[in-house]
Amino acid sequence: MLRGGETYISSSSSTVLGSPLLEKMDTQMQNGLEKSLTSSLATLPIRNGGLGIRQVSMLATSAFLASAASTRSLVGAVLEVDEWSDAYMEEIMEARKPMMPDGVEPALTSQTVTSPHAEDWLSTVPVSSCGLGLSNEAVRVAIGLRLGLDLCAPHQCQCGEIADPGGHHGLVCRRSTGRAARHFAVNDIIWRALIKADIPSSKEPPGLIRCDGKRPDGATLVPWARGKYVAWDATTIHTCAASYIHMTSVMPGGAAEHAADRKRAKYSSLPATHEFVPVAVESLGPVNRAGREFLMELGRRMTVVSGDPLETVHLFQRLSICTQRFNAVAFRGTFTQCTGDEDH
16 A cells, blocks of 8 residues: 555656646647737736736646645654655755746836736636626736737727727727716725725715815715815726826826826815825726725725725725726727618
8 A cells, every 4th residue: 555655646746847748738828828819928927017827837846845745744644654755845846946036037027017906807706796707808908908919900989080909099088988987886896895894985975065066976974084084086097198108107106196196186175174085096907005095994994894804905806807897898989889770
């Protein structure tokens, strides 16, 4: 029995290190990704601006070591030994040492897509019943925008201008489809989070009116901090818009911060009883600093009520999924809709 166990372990672990089958699987995966995405950036880690598609050859040793470590005590008990060592596991550990990162900078790093929370949609479990699902087209558009791929052929938008292959025109077009719906969806996510945190809130409170008659998106009905209520107003902007590109190319989240400053100026006349917080979300994910801090505190308060330590993570994921979903809606809005009654 012992000999059989040793044979099984050695035969299963021998495929982990240096097997040509692993390289073959990696090649097939890479070819499929490049055909689908026309880019090899998908295999870059998420933190470096890629999609985090892992290579089988890189994961094989980690998977084996994790399995061996988790069963080490069990194997020792079966073999009735206090200290049991797997020689092959030690061999793999030695072979992995040259593969460890040594502070090398990535060859290609996009500052925007590596900023905090820009990649939340990639880490979200796609549960459609919880509003966390994306259609195939929304995923294609999200990946294309993240990796800078062509999403379509140049064509005339319904506004009369030429839409670019990268799909950016739809996200800045004045006649963009779904702009009002997107704003409502983002605001609704924040409002529902406040309710879940047991903080009564009101959408577009009637008592808080700017000089031009407009109101913030919402305000709490109980004090938020330091005896003051909080009023918030959400906005979404396109990271790669011509008017923002000089900001976002220098500082991640530059467009969000600029939009947040505009919001502060617009609502500077609110009563001193309220603290105003702008929540500016860029199309590629970054959130302005004040808005991010507000959402993190909101997530913490939800955790206090629900006991779920992942409330903050889930809140940012819902906002990220919402942003990517409406990016696809705006992109599709550039195409002229044909009806069945038209002549072909």
